[in-house]
Amino acid sequence: MAQGIVLTGDRPTGPLHLGHYVGSLANRVELQNSYKQYVMIADVQALTDNFDNPQKVRDNVLQVGLDYLAVGIDPHKTTIFIQSMIPQIAELAIFYLNFVTINRLKRNPTIKAEIAQKGYGENVTAGFLIYPVHQAADITVVKGAIVPIGEDQLPMIEQANEIVRTFNRTYGVDVLVEAKPLISEVPRLPGLDGKAKMSKSLGNAIFLCDPADVVSKKVMTMYTDPDHIRVSDPGKVEGNVVFSYLDIFDTNKDEVKELKAHYRRGGLGDVVIKKRLIDVLNAFLDPIRTRRAALEKDPDYVMATLLAGSQQTREVAEQTMREVRAAMRLDYDVRDKR
């Protein structure tokens, strides 16, 4: 096993899609062979902007759990846990709030962008504004040292590490561990519509749980080259979503290269390349769907897996908290020897 604990996770606000697979899930399936890995289903964080729709969050905890197991995150190698089942995270977050000013939180570029995007303005809830502090608790409670993220999440790691350093310095300890970001080098999967990001809310996603016919229909709507009207027209490959996907999912790189050349010089219709992509995607998704279908028949097993992972995480988190409480002189139940 390589050194360092990996902490990563998702907000359970919808089923996971191909963008998640390419951006993070595939990586986790690899990382679990080399690292102790925790994967968190971040229901508490999801509630910060879904507090009035808890059933949505609840339902998606199971859906995300199904997706994890279906893609091959192995509960024997990876500890999958539900955030709200680790009360130590809340305890730690409350302590961390003393190390961060409101102004510092407002300057966090990730939060700043999200507040603008969601139009919260000055009416941002305390829960939303402080979520980077909560995230610092997520990471440090399991002593996460490696956090796979996208580039846009770098300010969150910086904020977490600031808290770690302040805590250790204030209490003269080395209880908390700084985290290193592991930036994904995989190009981001565009949405069906050609937008840079695939996302449920943009309605441009192919979900890991989409049946074959849904995948077919979605691929047929894919953005290609608006100037490629007739089959005989030369077409553009850059920005053409079908080719972006073939680049990632088609294992026959030589044939993809030939198809691109053919498309560029004209004579290759969109329907042909889309049909190929449908086959490629369904071949990729079929084993995932098969495993998911089996797991869907036994939701109790899936939930039991998440509960067992949460129990394991609680034990690790409680050990961290024992050290944190000792550092903060809150260990009243330990006989005072000083």
Next chain:
Amino acid sequence: MAQGIVLTGDRPTGPLHLGHYVGSLANRVELQNSYKQYVMIADVQALTDNFDNPQKVRDNVLQVGLDYLAVGIDPHKTTIFIQSMIPQIAELAIFYLNFVTINRLKRNPTIKAEIAQKGYGENVTAGFLIYPVHQAADITVVKGAIVPIGEDQLPMIEQANEIVRTFNRTYGVDVLVEAKPLISEVPRLPGLDGKAKMSKSLGNAIFLCDPADVVSKKVMTMYTDPDHIRVSDPGKVEGNVVFSYLDIFDTNKDEVKELKAHYRRGGLGDVVIKKRLIDVLNAFLDPIRTRRAALEKDPDYVMATLLAGSQQTREVAEQTMREVRAAMRLDYDVRDKR
């Protein structure tokens, strides 16, 4: 037993003084006979502005515990607990943060005044700004319905009740209980220097643990009437701290009345009334000091009492959290029957 659970407490930042006794401790010794009462030693709250001095907070948890038991808060009637030992409070506070905007917190008059007084300005920590939310969790986690407070703390109860109403409305439940303030009708005990408030930080306090000779010295410095130079001069009783104290602590009301008349017409020296007050205060404090001295010899018993109260509180808090988690659909370990 009267209906309604009482929740009250103190920040462990110093030993308790006569101002605490008059303002709240005496009341608690009464309330415990009629109500289920929880008294919280608020170490987490004390850390919001003492996070860099945890040993001070730690030491004063024991001191405050000693004071409680010495004045007659009876652990068989009152549950005394240490705030940090109830992780459910942190869990609940994190959820509540979703119901409160940063702007609303900044408008809280109590917090606004405290931020100005402490000179935090825009550099207020998140921990300090959100402490009314944490306080809402303190109260509601034990379903506190009656909260004895000073008038200046009314905005805190209002804030807590706003959260209660929003929570219950959002989740369509009546899990949380609104709290009623119980405003103290006792006049506030002035400081030795005549300032309106007795406080450790103002250096004008008589502590419950002050030995007799310290009490004597402090009373001799007490503010009386600066125009009462010679014994034969007529003196003012209003604003004269010695008489304010005699009014409260001297059980012989008729003699106090006579002394006041005598002082007003002249011929009664400050030393005479101060000596009387010294006797009165030491007579009042003696049994408290005796109990405290005995308890000080057995700090393990005191801490065990606080730990036992914390354990009882955790059980009550966990029951509340079961209801809260069910309302928020976070009860994953309860088999889904819907």
